[in-house]
Amino acid sequence: MEYGLLGEKLGHSFSPAIHRKLAGYDYQLVEKKPEELADFLTHGTFQGLNVTIPYKKAVIPFCRTLTDQARRIGSVNTIVRQKDGTLLGHNTDYDGFAYMLRSAGAELRGKKALILGTGGVSPTVKTVLEDLGAGEIVFISRSGPDNYENLERHADAQILVNATPVGMYPNTEVSPVDLNRLPNLEGVFDLIYNPARTRLLLQAEERGLCRANGLGMLVAQAKAAAERFLDTAIPDGRVEEITAQMERETRNLLLIGMPGCGKTTVGRALAQRLGRTLVDTDALVVQAAGCPIPELFAREGEEAFRALEHRALCQAGRASGTVIATGGGIVTRRENWAPMRENSTVIFLRRPLDQLPLDGRPVSQTTPLEELYAKRLPLYEQTADLTVDNDRVDRAADEIIRRLKL
Missing domain, CATH: 3.40.50.10860 (Leucine Dehydrogenase, chain A, domain 1)
Known part of the structure; x- marks a missing residue:
């Protein structure tokens, strides 16, 4: 070697x-x-x-x-x-972290910064912040004088850097801090790169803060x-x-849209063309339930289905570089949004309502499609990174590949 x-x-x-x-x-x-x-x-x-x-x-x-x-x-x-x-x-972590901040357009001069963690890379983070003109720099640890229990004493912090492994694959469902405790933040930087969007970065994204993950670093x-x-x-x-090439190769392509809009079919075409694995969350639910989805609805109700669907999504979303087809109602549960977005580019497939089949789709059979679509459209648009019309499978797959430069 x-x-x-x-x-x-x-x-x-x-x-x-x-x-x-x-x-x-x-x-x-x-x-x-x-x-x-x-x-x-x-x-x-x-x-x-x-x-x-x-x-x-x-x-x-x-x-x-x-x-x-x-x-x-x-x-x-x-x-x-x-x-x-x-x-x-x-020490080349210095070069990496300095690049991370520059590429994100971070403004540091005179700003108060918090560093989560005191481990191996934390001294490097502090040195770079000092060299770039940051103001007060405080380490937050589990047991030190400045810790997660008294974080409010630093509510005036403007920059936050996560130098801990909290939120890293495979334990992606946790965050080191709730950003609501730090109302003055302007920038959040997470040295984790897998998943691409940790829970910390997803919360920073919701607040519109300057942010970056650790891949560029x-x-x-x-x-x-x-x-x-x-x-x-x-x-x-x-x-x-x-960095851009690695992002394209490692991000999942997660398809959302109305029942029958072609998520599995387009997903299969994408997987074949890109040499990726296709994961269908409905298939994972069927496997876990041991029966078809209509039978699960009839026997245990929608809540049982949604619980299995959430577990299937969490399992699929942690992967890298796959194609994921989801159920039409996956966006209706707020707890699904983070696992949808943590490691995936979310693609909304649109298809005219008169082209959507109803067979084998319990929710579509019990609720008028127009009413279902009116409720779900804002959720599809809010969670999607990309919207593509699926008037034909091959064209939709080509459009996704072209627009994402895959």
Whole structure:
């Protein structure tokens, strides 16, 4: 192995794909337990490593040399083997977080900032904020003097950075804080990149705040690391290109719309053309219930169906790079909106009401379509990122691919 990412539990990481796009070299995930760390760093044959939690400080004693940036921050996330075999420790998280703020258009000068968490990347966040002119900077931790119980004492904060793993895949249904406790916020930045829209960022989006997830930071720090690994410059524009490409490749395509509008059919066409997996939440409900949906409605009622549908959506929404077809009424439950949007581009398929079939659709059979549509249309429009007319399956699939540049 020449290059890789060192951590204790890595799970699903975008880093190998990003490094392949940057420079084409082999890049592997390296999981090591704390008791294995010393032997690996002393006797490993790697040429370069990125380092993630919980080892950003633990690797420092094994580095013969630290760059000024790493020494100043007190944290190492990039290790390069020198010509004499010794290890150089550097910090490219600095480059990544600075890019994240710049690309979002964040205005920091003189602003009070809160950093959630005091772990491996938190000192880097603080250093960047200081260098960009932020005012008072406060760390919020579970047990420190400034904690989640007394957060109201910092209600005047204008910038919030989440440097904790709270809300990260697969535990995506939680948020480190309720933004309603911080009424003066102007910008929210979450270093998590999977899911693309954490519960924290979804709440920031609802308030119209400046915001960003950690994907651009991940790509920018990877570029800075690759330049160290290869001792060569990589054009700055590659960060934006690769970030956009990774977003397109990893976002799910989640289809919503009236019953019978063609979500499964268009979804199947998209999955086939893009080489993705199609997940149908109605099929997951049938599997969980052990009977067809009309029978479930007749036997247990709509509430039982909606509960199973919510669980199916949460299961499907955590994935990356799939196509998801949903039931027509999924938007009617507010608790579905976050799992719909957390990792997906939500696409509203429109189809004329006179073309919608009724067979096998219990709600459509009991409620006039015009009435159903009048209730649901505002919800479809509010939750959708993109609206496409489905007058013909192949045209609808082509339109989605064209407009999302897939």
